[in-house]
Amino acid sequence: MVKTNNGNGPFTYAWNPSNINDDTIKNIVPGKYKVTVQAADGCLGNDSITLKILFKPQVSP
Numbered sequence: 001m002v003k004t005n006n007g008n009g010p011f012t013y014a015w016n017p018s019n020i021n022d023d024t025i026k027n028i029v030p031g032k033y034k035v036t037v038q039a040a041d042g043c044l045g046n047d048s049i050t051l052k053i054l055f056k057p058q059v060s061p
Helices: none
Strands: 012-016 031-038 044-051
Touching: none
Parallel strands: none
Antiparallel strands: 012 031, 031 044
16 A cells, blocks of 8 residues: 655556556555556655565465
8 A cells, every 4th residue: 555645635546567546456466566656736756566475375285
């Protein structure tokens, strides 16, 4: 979930590489994701996150 510290809402969100335009993304695969946030006054901010799989799940028969 993206949280903004400054600016006046409403805010718009653009996630890349997904086509989600919300403050939260769900059900995504590991990889690098970038988000750009635009405030109502036109100010822009951006950030990124990299999701990794740290271990393989173990399944018992």
